[in-house]
Amino acid sequence: MPGNTFGKIFKITTFGESHGRGVGVVIDGCPSGIKISEKDIQAELDRRRPGQSQITTERKEEDQIKIFSGVFQGSTTGTPIMMIVENKDQRSSDYNNLKNLYRPSHADFTYEKKYGIRDFSGGGRASARETLARVAAGAIAKKYLREKLKIEILAYVEQIGNIKTDIDFNKITKKDIESNIVRCPDKKEAKKMIDFVNKLKKEGDSVGGVIRGVIKNAPIGLGEPVFDRLNADLGKSMLSINAVKGFDIGSGFEGIGMLGSEHNDQFFIDKNGKVKTKTNFSGGTQGGISNGENIYFRVAFKPVATISKEQLTVDKNGKVVKFKASGRHDPCVLPRAVPIVEAMAAITLMDHWLRKIVGDR
């Protein structure tokens, strides 16, 4: 069954494998008249690129984006936009040792049972390399939302292992986030995180964490009751990212101890005559529809499954075998996942913005 499409109007379909010819995306439903260049897209991809810093994998991949269709003389035309990154460094022979075994907490076993066949070179379709296609599509959504609607979409690393910042997400800027290689806007905690990740890198181990997302200036009215609530679609978009195990919005799991009388966001009229809420435990959506307040959410990532430590696992023939990943891998994906979270948020918002134009009245 098809499952490689996200969105109803701004509809993206991704394709490609980590060690095949490349990875790409088709966007169907992008409005015409948006100025787009490969440079715009590349800037976002570079934030996701492997080898960008000492704490990411050392693999060097240039990940050059190519716009294949749907853009004419620098503008989108309303026809499908296809974009592609061709793989340069395929090295699939490296992976012959993976042919018959199931790496722990990877998708090797489930893909093989589901499809009866799997591309065993570097994870194939299950590789996080697929997410570059999302970042490329997200770059267009982000540009449109920013330029046309002044919506700002930010994400940053809030927690790695047990190291956590409690910085106020309402005050963060993109510059703060990009000020260090771990993409945590709290310098002090960022330093600790970097040290921790470097230590794990040496040990060949890995760690997870939390990315915080913030959407500022979203218009009132995004989200479609009752199943396609904005929060439900944001949740799905995040839970579809590799290694994500949890999502919450507003007070989320942390608001459980509160009483209704504390948690309710009372309305007031601000100095501009606008209806606003005093608190924002709802996280910017009520009844599944955006209410004009900041939308904020958390995304929980498990530790990367690929580690250099020796593990026991089984192979196709049911034999127990030893396994130790030999490639160069990220000890912590979160710094590189920041643009992915932003991209999925942008795609979800874009889709709901286009849905809103129609559906309301």
Next chain:
Amino acid sequence: MPGNTFGKIFKITTFGESHGRGVGVVIDGCPSGIKISEKDIQAELDRRRPGQSQITTERKEEDQIKIFSGVFQGSTTGTPIMMIVENKDQRSSDYNNLKNLYRPSHADFTYEKKYGIRDFSGGGRASARETLARVAAGAIAKKYLREKLKIEILAYVEQIGNIKTDIDFNKITKKDIESNIVRCPDKKEAKKMIDFVNKLKKEGDSVGGVIRGVIKNAPIGLGEPVFDRLNADLGKSMLSINAVKGFDIGSGFEGIGMLGSEHNDQFFIDKNGKVKTKTNFSGGTQGGISNGENIYFRVAFKPVATISKEQLTVDKNGKVVKFKASGRHDPCVLPRAVPIVEAMAAITLMDHWLRKIVGDR
């Protein structure tokens, strides 16, 4: 834009308002030949019914289900199944005082801004009464999954406010869950929860909590990469329930402190020759596809927005007004939300089971 449909093959569309003529559902895509009676459906609805115990709202609603189409001589025929509960106790005049004001943390404000009009009687479409349609559809899915595939779907209250059980979800039975009115299988904690909710009821306040869901015996191979992962669709299904603010699966938000070497679920061969994992931090899905282990997840509910304490809010004309809910309402929705969580899990599993039949090979 439409947003009232969930599922791709087992496709449910709900309709109806809390104080209109009634609430119902159309299921399109249900396989033929399933034995179904109104009794089967009613049993699940009764678990969601208001007034079922001292800790729920005292409103008495019978919520009698009627199967309108798609079932012939006791069997589904493959044509759309429409089911309906007609509202008996409409009393919409009670709600005239809500006509012009926006209740805090309700959907009054967002619906009005989105649609320019709203059914102000009791929340209209935004009322949790809509979820009875999901429970009805879920009853059919549950029956099919249980009888045909031996899949068991359970949910229970794990936490209310700060009262929490750490009982092992792998060992819970339906009987344990139904053994008390708060639907927490840990008798000691259940007692505390009931006392706490009763206290809040007197005070006119409310509280949230966590429902744990467990799916046992799911076949390997459910879930479609890359966007329609089983975990992503489960997450969306839960986040579409009223008052839900968070979802996690497997280790979720609680696994963040773990290292990869601790978190990876190592494979082994069990005594029946089956590939199993020693631990199950993945929560039964890897690469978005079920791996045959128990699927377990948490759903975070915020406190009910309707409380009897006086609050400040604003009305349509931008005036600040005092507001105090007069109706009879639940201080804590979780005991009644247990069958809703089970229903959405069943619908999601059913949809992915039918998708699997087609898509794999």
Next chain:
Amino acid sequence: MPGNTFGKIFKITTFGESHGRGVGVVIDGCPSGIKISEKDIQAELDRRRPGQSQITTERKEEDQIKIFSGVFQGSTTGTPIMMIVENKDQRSSDYNNLKNLYRPSHADFTYEKKYGIRDFSGGGRASARETLARVAAGAIAKKYLREKLKIEILAYVEQIGNIKTDIDFNKITKKDIESNIVRCPDKKEAKKMIDFVNKLKKEGDSVGGVIRGVIKNAPIGLGEPVFDRLNADLGKSMLSINAVKGFDIGSGFEGIGMLGSEHNDQFFIDKNGKVKTKTNFSGGTQGGISNGENIYFRVAFKPVATISKEQLTVDKNGKVVKFKASGRHDPCVLPRAVPIVEAMAAITLMDHWLRKIVGDR
């Protein structure tokens, strides 16, 4: 698999069987703020009603529509609109003789082979009674298109058997169409048609024909390349009506003998400065998108399968049996199919109008 939904934004799902509890529709995606009453809907249903004239079936069915949800104080609210007609005259015992046999050119055989079970009372879901749900949904679309966009949607009987009118469809009014019971605006040919149908009624035989549809004043830009062309979706909508075997638009099957130099619709500037075409062989769409000219199309209906003449057929056990329909049936469905064709055209246009608002720029 689900197949009971039509439309992407103005999305209708029909349900119900001819001799079950009733037939109905859910519309998801209808804009809010449209004034709608049961009277508006009923007027269209009455044009489809059995027993409305001497040349239709003599079955008396009142077909009273009930709006169940989605309309509040006379206006649509943006939430799902459910409408229903309850069956009064079920008489399913009449149909026991159909239980085991396959009526020629009916869906008895194919439903039974597909689903393993079928509702044998009066055709069940395969009955043309299902189309009343479409007429109800179409009534809302028609009203919106007429009042908001001044779009006029007309259909009439152009041919029955070999009796055919060549009246100019650009000049027809609704009044002309409704001026006689066969709904052919050419009085002379209408008379012949009525006589012919009456003759067949006596003989217990049936006949097919052609309905012509005309859409005036459609805005430029409806239709989505490349698969969801306006002409392709109109075609699908018509071909989904019971007994329809053909569809063409513009010059259609009759333009085959023309050369390109004759067929091309040359552009000119009219006195209001608008770009128009001199001829309109394209039928109002070019590249799948409406160009502002009249959209016109033909829909071919086969003769009704239900006839009172004795036929040979087979039963479930593979025996050859004699069969003669005993009920009261239409010798020619076309007069009653006119509002169905209009309804499906309106639903298709409405959907594409809502799609256009978003997609263009």
Next chain:
Amino acid sequence: MPGNTFGKIFKITTFGESHGRGVGVVIDGCPSGIKISEKDIQAELDRRRPGQSQITTERKEEDQIKIFSGVFQGSTTGTPIMMIVENKDQRSSDYNNLKNLYRPSHADFTYEKKYGIRDFSGGGRASARETLARVAAGAIAKKYLREKLKIEILAYVEQIGNIKTDIDFNKITKKDIESNIVRCPDKKEAKKMIDFVNKLKKEGDSVGGVIRGVIKNAPIGLGEPVFDRLNADLGKSMLSINAVKGFDIGSGFEGIGMLGSEHNDQFFIDKNGKVKTKTNFSGGTQGGISNGENIYFRVAFKPVATISKEQLTVDKNGKVVKFKASGRHDPCVLPRAVPIVEAMAAITLMDHWLRKIVGDR
């Protein structure tokens, strides 16, 4: 709004423009384990290729297909299959004269009004070059249907202008069709057609015609009531092809003169004990579901809009201008459209086969 996707389970999305970087397709939902090579695809593309004979355009385009993803070691893997043909001979400067004018009966005017921008080089997305993506996707569907289900899908030219064959479509083979360059299996009429097209080529004019499609050995039970009938989806698939203006199935427009007693397909039991029909006016579907008889249909093509004769038209500024197409174009697209019709039929059948597996029981 998106409109570039066809199918629900075997879901194809095409992209690309006639004079951009190329044209391609993503198939999402293709089952795993199908043996596929670029050679298999190329064979079908070569039947659609320009310049293949004296009666097609003289443009030489190699149209080399490249499989980009979804195939591993010669087998489909269940992940998205992306295939692409890169444009070699772009020559877009040739088209600068088209920048400001609207060619008669082309999509220039409607695209520009809809999107506010259009790729004016050679028709851009509206060019029939887009259909090569469909032929590529259809090649996989065809192979699967033939090898796994023994379904044979054929199409041939039945009529060009007023020259028509009445050969029995039940007896045609692929070899008959490919025996001459016009792809009409009736040698005598084929000769006349070729002469006629050659004459028009010299005159710079064009002509339309009818392609007949035949599907043999389709299993019983394909098609989903009530909107996604097999005939409705086949109709839509054909009406989405450039220049198509009509579709009928079974007796279609030609059965209108028949009475029900003549038209009904009486059932009988054949010598193998199978339920068959004596006649097949239904065209292999009843109630929208295949009944095991041959499915046959007609597709009406208008004359190609591009002709070398001088025409009057208007430009963007509202001026009347003379226009004469200078490129090399087909006087009659039908011979090259035969594989397109086959491809769309195969894609539709494949989709409904996969839908059937799920949906029935």
